[in-house]
Amino acid sequence: xxxxxxxxxxxxxxxxxxxxxxxxxxxxxxxxxxxxxxxxxxxxxxxxxxxxxxxxxxxxxxxxxxxxxxxxxxxxxxxxxxxxxxxxxxxxxxxxxxxxxxxxxxxxxxxxxxxxxxxxxxxxxxxxxxxxxxxxxxxxxxxxxxxxxxxxxxxxxxxxxxxxxxxxxxxxxxxxxxxxxxxxxxxxxxxxxxxxxxxxxxxxxxxxxxxxxxxxxxxxxxxxxxxxxxxxxxxxxxxxxxxxxxxxxxxxxxxxxxxxxxxxxxxxxxxxxxxxxxxxxxxxxxxxxxxxxxxxxxxxxxxxxxxxxxxxxxxxxxxxxxxxxxxxxxxxxxxxxxxxxxxxxxxxxxxxxxxxxxxxxxxxxxxxxxxxxxxxxxxxxxxxxxxxxxxxxxxxxxxxxxxxxxxxxxxxxxxxxxxxxxxxxxxxxxxxxxxxxxxxxxxxxxxxxxxxxxxxxxxxxxxxxxxxxxxxxxxxxxxxxxxxxxxxxxxxxxxxxxxxxxxxxxxxxxxxxxxxxxxxxxxxxxxxxxxxxxxxxxxxxxxxxxxxxxxxxxxxxxxxxxxxxxxxxxxxxxxxxxxxxxxxxxxxxxxxxxxxxxxxxxxxxxxxxxxxxxxxxxxxxxxxxxxxxxxxxxxxxxxxxxxxxxxxxxxxxxxxxxxxxxxxxxxxxxxxxxxxxxxxxxxxxxxxx
Amino acid sequence: xxxxxxxxxxxxxxxxxxxxxxxxxxxxxxxxxxxxxxxxxxxxxxxxxxxxxxxxxxxxxxxxxxxxxxxxxxxxxxxxxxxxxxxxxxxxxxxxxxxxxxxxxxxxxxxxxxxxxxxxxxxxxxxxxxxxxxxxxxxxxxxxxxxxxxxxxxxxxxxxxxxxxxxxxxxxxxxxxxxxxxxxxxxxxxxxxxxxxxxxxxxxxxxxxxxxxxxxxxxxxxxxxxxxxxxxxxxxxxxxxxxxxxxxxxxxxxxxxxxxxxxxxxxxxxxx
Numbered sequence: 001x002x003x004x005x006x007x008x009x010x011x012x013x014x015x016x017x018x019x020x021x022x023x024x025x026x027x028x029x030x031x032x033x034x035x036x037x038x039x040x041x042x043x044x045x046x047x048x049x050x051x052x053x054x055x056x057x058x059x060x061x062x063x064x065x066x067x068x069x070x071x072x073x074x075x076x077x078x079x080x081x082x083x084x085x086x087x088x089x090x091x092x093x094x095x096x097x098x099x100x101x102x103x104x105x106x107x108x109x110x111x112x113x114x115x116x117x118x119x120x121x122x123x124x125x126x127x128x129x130x131x132x133x134x135x136x137x138x139x140x141x142x143x144x145x146x147x148x149x150x151x152x153x154x155x156x157x158x159x160x161x162x163x164x165x166x167x168x169x170x171x172x173x174x175x176x177x178x179x180x181x182x183x184x185x186x187x188x189x190x191x192x193x194x195x196x197x198x199x200x201x202x203x204x205x206x207x208x209x210x211x212x213x214x215x216x217x218x219x220x221x222x223x224x225x226x227x228x229x230x231x232x233x234x235x236x237x238x239x240x241x242x243x244x245x246x247x248x249x250x251x252x253x254x255x256x257x258x259x260x261x262x263x264x265x266x267x268x269x270x271x272x273x274x275x276x277x278x279x280x281x282x283x284x285x286x287x288x289x290x291x292x293x294x295x296x297x298x299x300x301x302x303x304x305x306x307x308x309x310x311x312x313x314x315x316x317x318x319x320x321x322x323x324x325x326x327x328x329x330x331x332x333x334x335x336x337x338x339x340x341x342x343x344x345x346x347x348x349x350x351x352x353x354x355x356x357x358x359x360x361x362x363x364x365x366x367x368x369x370x371x372x373x374x375x376x377x378x379x380x381x382x383x384x385x386x387x388x389x390x391x392x393x394x395x396x397x398x399x400x401x402x403x404x405x406x407x408x409x410x411x412x413x414x415x416x417x418x419x420x421x422x423x424x425x426x427x428x429x430x431x432x433x434x435x436x437x438x439x440x441x442x443x444x445x446x447x448x449x450x451x452x453x454x455x456x457x458x459x460x461x462x463x464x465x466x467x468x469x470x471x472x473x474x475x476x477x478x479x480x481x482x483x484x485x486x487x488x489x490x491x492x493x494x495x496x497x498x499x500x501x502x503x504x505x506x507x508x509x510x511x512x513x514x515x516x517x518x519x520x521x522x523x524x525x526x527x528x529x530x531x532x533x534x535x536x537x538x539x540x541x542x543x544x545x546x547x548x549x550x551x552x553x554x555x556x557x558x559x560x561x562x563x564x565x566x567x568x569x570x571x572x573x574x575x576x577x578x579x580x581x582x583x584x585x586x587x588x589x590x591x592x593x594x595x596x597x598x599x600x601x602x603x604x605x606x607x608x609x610x611x612x613x614x615x616x617x618x619x620x621x622x623x624x625x626x627x628x629x630x631x632x633x634x635x636x637x638x639x640x641x642x643x644x645x646x647x648x649x650x651x652x653x654x655x656x657x658x659x660x661x662x663x664x665x666x667x668x669x670x671x672x673x674x675x676x677x678x679x680x681x682x683x684x685x686x687x688x689x
Numbered sequence: 690x691x692x693x694x695x696x697x698x699x700x701x702x703x704x705x706x707x708x709x710x711x712x713x714x715x716x717x718x719x720x721x722x723x724x725x726x727x728x729x730x731x732x733x734x735x736x737x738x739x740x741x742x743x744x745x746x747x748x749x750x751x752x753x754x755x756x757x758x759x760x761x762x763x764x765x766x767x768x769x770x771x772x773x774x775x776x777x778x779x780x781x782x783x784x785x786x787x788x789x790x791x792x793x794x795x796x797x798x799x800x801x802x803x804x805x806x807x808x809x810x811x812x813x814x815x816x817x818x819x820x821x822x823x824x825x826x827x828x829x830x831x832x833x834x835x836x837x838x839x840x841x842x843x844x845x846x847x848x849x850x851x852x853x854x855x856x857x858x859x860x861x862x863x864x865x866x867x868x869x870x871x872x873x874x875x876x877x878x879x880x881x882x883x884x885x886x887x888x889x890x891x892x893x894x895x896x897x898x899x900x901x902x903x904x905x906x907x908x909x910x911x912x913x914x915x916x917x918x919x920x921x922x923x924x925x926x927x928x929x930x931x932x933x934x935x936x937x938x939x940x941x942x943x944x945x946x947x948x949x950x951x952x953x954x955x956x957x958x959x960x961x
Contacts, residue, residue, distance in 0.1 A: 400906055424912075426882045426904040434914055434926065463924035463943055465916050467902070483922035485945045498945040500922035 028056040029618060031079055031117075036616065036626055048257055049624040050280035051244070052078070056121065061144075062196050065125035066104075067097040072273060079117050081266035081468070082403050082433075083425040084109045098124045108428040111470055113509050143194045147687040148622065152185035152208065155679035160209055160329065160670030176331035179209030179670060187281055188220070189622075199228045205281045209329030209670075221328055224286075226277040236293040236300060242278040242286050245304055246270070247348045248394025250450035251409035251417045251439075251457065252361040255285040260451060263505045263519060265466035265480040266423060266433050268451050269405050273350075275302060283326030284310070287344055303347040309338035318370040330670070341368040355398035361409075362391035365446055378491045381415075381459070383444040388412060390445045401425060407450075415442030417457060419450055421464075429471065435464040441488035453499065459488045476507040494537030497526035513554040521546045529572060543570045544610070561585035569610040579611030580604070581629065587618075594643035599636070606630040620651035620684040633659035633676075647689060653682040711867045711891075713784040713791040713815070714850070715765040716753050716952045718938040720901035721915030721925045723885035726846035726873035728807075728836060733767040733780035734795060736848040736871070737809030738834035740778045741799035743771045751954040756947045760786040775800045778811075791817045795832070806837040813851075821861045828855045828866060842877040854892060868892040873899075881905040885915075895920050903929070913940065921945055934958045 036049060055076060064073055066088065074085045084107075091107045092098060101124050104115045160179035185208040192200040204220040206212050212219065226241035246254045250270045260268075275293055278286040291304025311323035313336050323336045343366040350359030367386040373379050392409030406420035421435030435451060441459040448457040451464070462484030469477045482501040489495055505519040522545045529538040546567035553560050563583045570576040583602035590596065598618045606612055612630040618639050619625045629635070637655035644650065659666070659676040666673045717724030717732035724735040731739040733749070747769045755761040767780035778797040785791055792815070799809030811834070816827040830851040838844040850869040857864040873887035882904045889897040901915025911929035916922060927940035935957055942950040 402906075402912075424904070426906075427878050430878055430882065430884075430902075432902060432914055434924070462945075465914060465924055481916045481918075481922055481924070483916070483924055483943075483945050498921065500918070500945075502922075 028053060028060070028120075029616075031056070036624070048280050048282040048285065050282065050622065051256060051276070051278070053622060053624070054279055058193070058196075059121040062193075063121055063123040066122050067092060067125055075271035075273075077118065077121055078267060078271070079114070079264065081109075081264070081431060082269050082405070082423045083266065083431050084114065086398060086403060087425070097126075100124055109425055109431060111476070112474075113476070113507070113515075116512075139194055139198065143192055143198070145689045146189075146191045147689070148187075148189040148191075148684060149687075150185075150187045150189075150620065150623070150682070150684040152623075152683075153681045154183055154208065154673075155681065156673045156675065156677065158183065158667075158670060159672035177670070179329040180214070180331065180334070181206070181209050181211035181329065183208050189279070191279070197230055197232070199226070199230075199277055201226050201277060201279045203279060203281055205283075207327055207329065209327070222281065222283050222326065224278065224281070226279065228275075228277040234294050234296065236295045237275045237302075238292045239275050239277055239304075240290045242288050243291060243304070244276045244278050244286055245291060245302070245346060245348075246273050246276070247302075247350070247361040248273070248359060248392060248409075249405065249407035249419050251394075251407045251419060251448050252390050252392040252445070253346060253348070253363055253447050254449040255287075255447040256449060261453075261464070261480060261482060261501060261503070263478055263503065263517075265478045265503065266431050266468055268421065268433055268435050268464065268466065269423075270450065274300075275304060284322075284324045289344075298351055298353055300350045300352070301347070302349070304345075306342070306344040306346075308342055310340050310342050311336045311338065312340045312369070312371075314339040314369050318372045320372060320374050322371070339369070342366070357396040359394050360391070361394065362389070363447065364389045377494065378489045381442045381444060381488065383446075388445065390448075392417075409443075409445075409448070411443060411445060413442060415440045415444075417443040417448070417450075429469060431468045433464075433466040435466075437462055437464075453482070453484045453501075454486075454490065459486050459490065461485050461487065474509045478505045478507070479503060489537075492528055493526055493539055494528055495526075495539050497539055499523070499525040514552070516549070516551045519546075519548045519550070521548075527571070540572050542610070544568070557589045557591060559587045563615070565613065567606075567611055567613075569608075571610060577607040577611050579606035579613060579630070581606070581613045581615065583615065585618075596641045598639040602635045604629040604634070605632045617655070620653050620682050621649075621686060623653075623682060623684070625655075627657075629657075631659050631663065632661040633657060647687060649686045651682075651684040651686075653680075655680050655682075711869070712755075712761070712763060713782055713793045715751050715763045715782050716940065716942075716950075718751075718927075718929070718940065718952075718954050719885060720903060720913035720927045720940060721885075721887075721899040721917045721923075721942075723873055723875075723887040723899050723901045723915065725834075725848045725871040725887050725889075726836065726844055726875040726885055728838070728844055728846075728875065731767070731769055731778065733765055733778075733782060734793060734811070734813070734832070734850070736834035736836065736846050737778070737797040737799050737811040737832055738807040738836040738846065738848070739799070740769055740776045740797050740809050741801035741807030741836070743769045743776050743778075745958045745960045746770050747956050747958045749954060749956040751952065753950070753952040755950050756944070757949060760789075785818075788820060789818060791815070797832075799834070804838060806835065808836075809834045815855075815857075815866055817857065817864055819859050819862060819864075822859055824859075826857045826859055826864065828857050830855055830866060843874065845872070845874045847872050865893075867894075887917075889919075901925065905929075 071085060071089060074080060074088060087107050087109045104110055161183055163178045187205040190202040203224040205222045206220045210221045224242045226239060226243060228239040230237055244256055254270055275291045287304060287306030288308035289306040293300055293302040312319035319340060328334045328337050344363060346363035348359055348361040350357060365388045370386045372384050373382050389412040390409060392407055394407035397404040402422050402424045404422045408418040410416050417439040419437045423433040425431040437451060438461040439457050439459060444458045450457050452460055453462060454460060462482060464482040466480040480503050485498045487496050502522045505517055507517040509515040524541050524543045526539045527542045529540045544567060546565060548565040551562045565581045567579045568576050581604040583600055585600045587598045604613060606629060609630050612628050614626050614628050617625040617637060635657040637653060639653045642650045656677060656679040663676055666678055714734045716722055717735050718730055719727045724732045728739060728742050731743055749767045751765045753763040763782060763784045765782035767778060769778040770776060776799050780795045782793045783790060793813055795811045795813040797809055797811035799807060801807040811832040813830040813832055814827060815830055816825050818825055832850045834848040836844060836846045848871040851866050852868060854868040855866055869889060869891050871887060871889045873885060875883060875885045877883050885901050887899045897917055897919035899917035901913060903911055903913045905911045909931050913927035915925040921944060923942050923944050925940060925942045930937040938954045940952045944950060
């Protein structure tokens with residue numbers, strides 16, 4: 001105790017934190033940029049950022065009490081590695097409750113950058129609080145309501161909105177191929193929460209091109225709602241409406257974004273387990289029904305049931321694929337809407353004891369129509385039928401300084417997937433992680449999301465090593481190497497193939513207002529050289545190397561960011577193509593008025609699609625832009641935020657991309673825009689009451 | 690006969706795919722074969738300068754199995770003698786099976802200069818069996834190694850194997866013996882935790898880049914983690930067991946195409 005007091009005093013003298021609270025939104029946005037930019041580049045699917053963002057903003061308003069937190073809660077901060085979470089919990093367990101936030105510096109594995117990142121989301125509170133009942137009047141008196149209203153509009157007219165019946169040979173048929181609604185996107189979100197005990201939400205969304213009025217559709221295209229209660233007696237979680245269920249490492253159940261390969265090299269384990277309300281506008285990856293988790297001593301038992309309609313191209317009682325875009329703009333897309341009934345029954349039982357946790361998860365899915373994919377080589381083993389059962393065991397074990405984790409799952413066709421790994425931190429400056437995975441080609445489930453190279457948990461084996469080293473104060477080195485194999489052909493690769501990825505990043509936080517990093521990334525995969533489906537497929541290695549320099553600095557109310565990135569891609573020797581992107585960001589926060597704006601100017605030159613770039617942009621609240629660029633051109637945006645008062649805030653963004661490579665149109669199909677420019681407007685109103 | 694042809698094909702294919710430096714040079718006990726700067730372990734045919742750091746005489750036996758094929762295994766034995774003036778070592782390695790095999794015998798001399806740097810030289814006798822002529826052909830090779838301790842926690846190492854690129858010519862074959870240059874580093878974060886890196890270049894093959902961490906978790910147990918790239922990225926995992934005079938190592942490598950490669954080694958150090 002005496003030693004602890006002296007240490008605290010020394011650190012108080014030597015160090016000081018910023019007097020004001022960190023900007024949670026800025027921190028959250030930076031995290032999203034760090035993680036999702038890289039993940040978007042790797043993933044074949046659209047990423048749903050909403051839950052991630054919403055959760056961090058929730059923690060900024062309801063910070064985690066480090067003296068009463070559990071592992072599951074701390075793991076919801078994605079920038080904390082497994083080792084850091086363990087060290088925080090272990091420190092509190094061994095030395096008692098934290099006395100002050102400064103004490104975080106005494107915890108192994110946390111440096112100043114990590115602590116500053118944590119500050120908006122954590123607090124050092126009382127170690128034990130007497131349980132307080134919630135009364136009906138508390139709901140009205142202490143509950144917080146928020147309403148969001150958002151509009152998006154593209155300025156240029158897309159092909160899908162151009163309809164000239166006097167020019168078409170078959171105007172009726174042509175009309176059906178066009179978008180049936182106008183080009184305005186709008187969404188409405190309502191949120192209510194009473195601390196972290198009760199949460200209620202409603203979403204309504206209409207995508208651009210979807211009708212809002214008329215005979216085909218009245219009102220919004222997508223509605224979603226939930227109600228969640230936490231920690232009431234033995235009920236750990238009770239959720240009704242739309243929700244997600246995540247357990248283990250995600251080989252059985254995890255229908256949401258999972259941390260894959262990124263510069264957070266140690267964050268490879270699945271987190272955020274349990275039932276969670278679903279508040280995103282993604283129209284697919286969620287359950288609709290009810291679920292509950294009961295805490296019975298050291299065992300948590302969860303059960304849930306879902307019954308909802310999903311989209312697919314159903315014909316004569318079968319369909320070839322699920323339609324996951326959620327877009328219902330044309331007649332054909334609207335005919336796919338809600339044609340299949342999906343029932344899901346699932347559960348989990350997890351036993352936790354000090355350093356050990358083991359759990360069992362099972363899920364059974366029933367479709368009222370058969371899924372019959374159009375068979376090809378690459379999808380030969382994809383699931384077909386209308387029923388599937390998947391089950392698996394997952395575990396965690398802490399021994400000495402080693403943290404083991406893993407899961408093994410099996411479907412009812414006896415195909416297996418398994419993932420195991422460990423992390424350890426032999427010294428406070430060094431942390432390592434190793435992860436092995438094997439997903440058989442026959443393993444194909446609906447709700448699995450786990451660590452992998454490709455977005456589908458199927459047909460892959462690999463070994464990943466990650467290391468993070470803090471050799472000196474303010475410096476951090478992060479690196480990973482991943483070697484993987486696809487034992488069966490994949491889409492675009494007509495033979496078994498191998499690949500490897502490397503990342504090496506050096507971060508330097510020179511001062512509180514100046515930070516930079518240099519990132520080198522190298523990937524080598526194989527891809528078809530021959531035409532898809534050729535009798536004698538020829539695959540060649542495709543190598544991609546990229547180097548990125550990122551500098552952020554602030555001066556008074558101004559903050560700046562510079563990014564310079566280049567890549568080289570070699571598809572077939574000796575030819576290689578290059579890409580370059582450079583951007584300048586400026587943000588200014590007025591002191592006398594509640595106004596903030598962000599500006600960016602960006603230049604890009606990517607010779608072809610292989611050299612494409614992804615670049616995170618600031619946007620209106622809860623909107624995420626990680627546009628993709630290839631070709632030659634520039635982009636700029638202007639983002640403004642104004643708070644009328646404590647209850648009403650406005651966001652507005654205008655962005656334009658201009659291409660200079662003499663193209664006469666952008667995109668394709670109904671998204672085609674004539675010309676070389678694309679301009680978007682975005683508007684959001686937030687009301688707290 | 691089919692089995693022989695298939696095995697010979699496998700050997701040549703594996704040589705191509707793995708770009709391995711040489712099958713007859715046994716893998717080192719250092720993880721990811723980052724042995725050129727490993728001052729705490731002398732590995733036969735890796736860096737003779739490390740023999741100079743030997744404080745006690747030792748005897749080592751090693752067995753390596755590649756890709757679960759016994760015909761592709763390497764067996765080796767090494768004996769090191771420690772003296773005040775100069776340390777000496779004798780090592781022998783055998784790769785293959787009855788119908789195809791290579792052998793390497795080495796005699797090494799090394800000296801440690803006040804723990805600042807060490808130098809070693811090794812004379813190797815290489816012999817290979819050629820089934821086409823049903824005979825052995827042999828050659829003498831040299832190997833030179835250096836090690837320099839730049840600070841209490843950082844040192845570098847250099848090694849060259851067959852720098853003169855000796856080859857063997859028979860009536861039907863030309864057997865090229867690899868000429869290898871290796872450069873590596875070793876950094877101790879703490880007495881229990883070390884990080885090593887290494888670059889190897891066999892004259893006519895790809896570069897090999899390797900890195901590895903070794904951590905002495907418990908008094909008797911070391912855990913090792915590493916990876917190397919020689920065209921394919923190969924992750925490595927290993928354990929070391931130290932029971933006083935006996936030291937045992939178990940390393941595994943997972944090649945993405947060919948599968949598992951395992952190595953087990955036991956050493957006995959004489960004296961107290």
